[in-house]
Amino acid sequence: MAIFKDTGHLFRFAALFVVGTTSIFVLRAIVTPKSFGQYGHYRGAALKDLADRPVKYAGHQACEVCHTDIVTTKTAGKHAGVNCEACHGPLAKHADDPSNTPAKLDTAVLCVKCHAASAAKPKGFPQVQADDHSGGLACDTCHKPHDPAIAAGGAK
Amino acid sequence: MPGVEGFMYPNEVELQWSVLIVLYPFITGLVAGAFILASLERVFHVVTIKPTYRLALLTALSFMLVAPLPLQLHLGHPERSLEMYFTPHSSSAMAMFGFVYLWYLMAVLVTEIWLDYRKDIVEMYHKSTGLLKMIYWLMATGNLNISPRALELDDKIGYTITVIGIPSAFLLHGYVGFIFGSIKANPWWSSPLMPVVFIFSAMVSGVAAVMLLFMAVKKLRKEAIDIHCVDTIAKYLFYLFIVDFSLEMLDLIHRIYEADESFRSLDFMVHSRLFFSQIVLQICLGTLTPILLLGITQLFKIRAGIRKAIYTTSGLLTLMGIFAMRWNVVIGGQLFSKSFLGYTTYKMALVTKEGLLVAIALAILPFIFLTILVKLLPPFGENDAHHAPQPAIGD
Secondary structure, three states: OHHHHOOHHHHHHHHHHHHHHHHHHHHHHHHOOOOEOOOOOOEOHHHHHHHHOOOOOOOHHHHHHHOHHHHHHHHHOHHHHOOHHHHHOOOHHHHHOOOOOOOOOOHHHHOHHHHEOOOOOOOOOOOEOHHHHHOOOOHHHOOEOOEOOHHHHHOO | OOOOEEOOOHHHOOOOOOHHHHHHHHHHHHHHHHHHHHHHHHOOOOHHHHHHHHHHHHHHHHHHHHOOHHHHHHHOOOOOOOHHHHOOOOOOOHHHHHHHHHHHHHHHHHHHHHHHHHHHHHHHHHHOOHHHHHHHHHHOOOOOOOOHHHHHHHHHHHHHHHHHHHHHHHHHHHHHHHHHHOOOOOOOOOOOHHHHHHHHHHHHHHHHHHHHHHHHHHHHOOOOOOHHHHHHHHHHHHHHHHHHHHHHHHHHHHHHHHOOOOHHHHHHHHHOOOHHHHHHHHHHHHHHHHHHHHHHHHHOOOOHHHHHHHHHHHHHHHHHHHHHHHHHHHOHHHHEOOOOOEEOOOOOOOOOOOOHHHHHHHHHHHHHHHHHHHHHOOOOOOOOHHHOOOOOOOO
């Protein structure tokens, strides 16, 4: 056909474009998960995946069933509002099987996560330069972690 | 904490965007700049720079092929990082990458190069043998028609593509600037001037790169350098640099005058952690020195040999300055806390997937691509009397 005589190469190049564009749509269809967009701009099946993950945290109510003495001490102190697992870490396994005891915490490392001095913290929040304050000693040498204020009779 | 001064939020201590993300806007800038230089000849008929037209296009393509690699390495997950091309989305600026990249690469660069080279490809097909013949046949899409009517059509369509390509080049690099400029939580980045500054710095770096490459390729081939051509490129580089520098200074003056709540923090950063990379490398050595050197060549009559030395020095300094600018944007924007109360340090890794060695490899890779492309598609018209090299003048 006359129209293709001098434009044939352009049609071929355009055909390559069409093939390329189509392959992008095909690949898109292949790589997009089936449940994508089911509820919103995310993979719908992700909800079930997340729900199926094992529970790691027991919740403070589970701890308080057995550790009533700690509850009494903690309720009277400054850490009353701090949940058990905020310091002790996830303990669902221990709650399910009390013989599975967690490792003892190193207070020299743990306490400074909250109490290291920082310009951004409110002035009233207890904070220390750990090296100056304790010279490397573990915090629980002087403070009881569940009722830490020494003035309140928390010293060992 | 080592490397941290004052207060940083926990997620700010370690930088998420590494030297590879510095390389990404640098490379895309070279692409956009090289293309715009090529379009000067094609659309605006600046005949003097015709010898660089094809080299500029091949440079743009070589760098364009490498441009997404820093992103893919940053993403990790080689089994799915390619999906960024197949699943572009308008829901976020970053998710637009697939659209912007594929449009610019395929609809603009590859098409324009193919149309411009088609006659040469067919001629080289006839001259070559074996595997090379097959490659040229594939490149010609199996159609070997180079009748005057077909070539005339190629030229017309090529011109249209170039006209479309200019805003596309602006879109590509403006898009990269937009990614930073649109992040309102980061005062170092958030500025509507950011895409414009990126576009002009892209043009500066791309023009400087093509100027250097043109001189280097001619030197390597032991051919005379067309000094009139280099003079013209240097003149455009000078003008573009002045606009680019003015825009950057406008941004700076605006920030200093506005002096919002972030100013003290950013000002401290420029005087401390970014002093060397911003004040020394970017502004003094990478901007003011090349502007001064190029200005001297515009004002005074200087011998061709010295002019070439000045152009080489200012070209290299320009590339270093623009790289420093990308560094200061990408790394600088992550060094300070959004609380404005502290600063962190960027410690570049060496052999990790986002380390220095990978960055060096990615910076070298475009030159390997360019060498192959120049061999496959000679840019100086060896196969075309129409593109025959101009006799060297003033050399």
